[in-house]
Amino acid sequence: xxxDAMIANDALTTAVTExxxxxxxxxxxxxxxxxxxNRTQLFLIEIRGTSTETVILDLPAALKREIVENIHAQxxxxxxxxxxxxxxxxxxxxxxxxxxxxxxxxxxxxKLSFPEVCVTVREADPGESYTVGxxxxxxxxxxxxxxxxx
Amino acid sequence: xGVFDKARTILLVDDSSTSRMITQRCLxxxxxxxxxxxxxxxxxxxxxxxxxxxxxxxxxxxxxxxxDGVTFAWKVRLQPETSxxxxxxxxxxxxxxxxxxxxxxxxxxxxxxxISPAKIMDLLEVPA
Numbered sequence: 001x002x003x004d005a006m007i008a009n010d011a012l013t014t015a016v017t018e019x020x021x022x023x024x025x026x027x028x029x030x031x032x033x034x035x036x037x038n039r040t041q042l043f044l045i046e047i048r049g050t051s052t053e054t055v056i057l058d059l060p061a062a063l064k065r066e067i068v069e070n071i072h073a074q075x076x077x078x079x080x081x082x083x084x085x086x087x088x089x090x091x092x093x094x095x096x097x098x099x100x101x102x103x104x105x106x107x108x109x110x111k112l113s114f115p116e117v118c119v120t121v122r123e124a125d126p127g128e129s130y131t132v133g134x135x136x137x138x139x140x141x142x143x144x145x146x147x148x149x150x
Numbered sequence: 151x152g153v154f155d156k157a158r159t160i161l162l163v164d165d166s167s168t169s170r171m172i173t174q175r176c177l178x179x180x181x182x183x184x185x186x187x188x189x190x191x192x193x194x195x196x197x198x199x200x201x202x203x204x205x206x207x208x209x210x211x212x213x214x215x216x217x218d219g220v221t222f223a224w225k226v227r228l229q230p231e232t233s234x235x236x237x238x239x240x241x242x243x244x245x246x247x248x249x250x251x252x253x254x255x256x257x258x259x260x261x262x263x264x265i266s267p268a269k270i271m272d273l274l275e276v277p278a
Contacts, residue, residue, distance in 0.1 A: 023172075023264040071168060073175075083167065090166040094263045097242025101262075107246045112213075 008053065008148050009133065011102035016135055016144055019095040024067045028135040028142075035060065035134065035141040042118045043088060045096045047103070049110035055099060056118070056130070056145040057092060063140040067091060089115045152274050153236050153258050156206050159186045163196040163210035163222065164240070173209055173240060173265055180270035191215075193222025200232050209261075212241040212248070220248070223255045240265060 013030055020028035041064060043057045059067075065076050068087045072079060079087075092115040100110040130145040160177060162170045174187050188203060190196035194217040196210070208226065212219035219239060226232045239252055242263040249260060259273055 019264065022266055071172065086166055087168040090168040093166070094242050097263060100243065109247070110243070112243070 005131070005148065008103060008146060009131065011099055012055065012133055012144060012146050014102040015095050015099035016133075018098050019091065020067075020135075020137070023091060023094055024070045026063075026066065026070060026137050028137050031134050031136040031141060033134060033136070033141055035143055040142070043092050043115060044118050045092050045115045046113035047096050047100050047110055048113070049100060049104045049108055051148055051150045053099070053103065053149075054130075054145075054147040055096060057095070058143040058145060060140050060142060063137060063142055064088065066137075066139070153238070154181055154207065154270075154274060157181070157185060159188065159203065159205050160207045160209060161188045161190065161196060161199060161203075161205045163190045163193060163208065163214070163219070165191045165211065165214040167191075169211065169240075169263070176265050176267045176270055177209075179267040180274070193217030193219065193225070196222055197225060200226070200229075200235075205232075205235065208235055208237045209240055210237060212239060212243065220252065220255070223252060223257055227255050 017028050020026045040058050040060050043059065045055055047053045047055065068079065068084050069076055071087055071091070072083070076084070093112060096112045100108065100112070104110060128147050130147045133144050133146070135142055135144065162173050164170045164173065170189050177185065188199050188205065190199050192214045193210070196208070199205070210219045210222055219241070223237050223239070226235060226237060236258045237256060238259040238261060239257050240261045240263060252260070261269055261273070
């Protein structure tokens with residue numbers, strides 16, 4: 001792995017652990033074990049700095065629910081779909097901001113795309129090869145896919 | 151006198167309702183009870199609220215549709231009725247150029263998302 005790819009991976013780990021911990025009160029720890037569930041939802045955001053980086057959060061349904069319930073301090077059933085969507089998109093937006101800071105430094109200039117939901121990683125960028133990192137939260141394991149283009 | 155000391159009515163400006171909710175919750179946890187909160191999803195609607203309500207402090211995001219946080223802070227500074235209002239910027243992005251531009255518009259503080267009560271507590275002594 002090149003040193004730039006290592007910096008990108010470290011930045012991703014920092015952004016994921018920081019955002020899950022500070023915003024959703026969930027401890028997310030890197031793991032080598034891949035998730036076993038197929039029932040996931042993919043959230044994509046692009047961060048454009050000195051390179052263009054695409055981050056895809058691949059979340060099991062139970063973890064998605066836990067994030068929203070923790071942030072709102074309310075049960076999933078009490079929240080409207082628009083509140084749930086807004087919450088997940090803001091979560092991704094904050095995570096992307098944290099990634100940009102960790103990747104290029106506190107004072108770097110970068111832009112964030114509008115977050116999107118996609119069905120498969122290949123649908124996001126067909127033919128591109130993502131690196132993937134796994135994180136565990138106690139109850140769930142989830143994947144984060146990263147694509148870096150100069 | 152800290153920037154939050156006189157704040158009895160705070161205007162929260164952010165296009166994300168989740169972000170407004172989190173900010174309000176953190177301010178309620180960190181500041182004295184009894185504060186009233188008003189909300190707007192963008193700078194344009196925030197200016198309408200400012201024309202109709204007395205506000206003591208503004209907490210605004212940067213990236214918003216219709217009118218972004220920089221334009222909003224500039225318009226607040228231009229209007230004689232609101233020119234002295236303290237403005238705090240809350241954003242997931244930060245860079246020195248943007249910071250300097252906003253300081254020139256009288257922005258008092260920058261808070262990086264995700265906001266937390268601890269971050270507010272750390273800023274309580276910042277002068278108004």
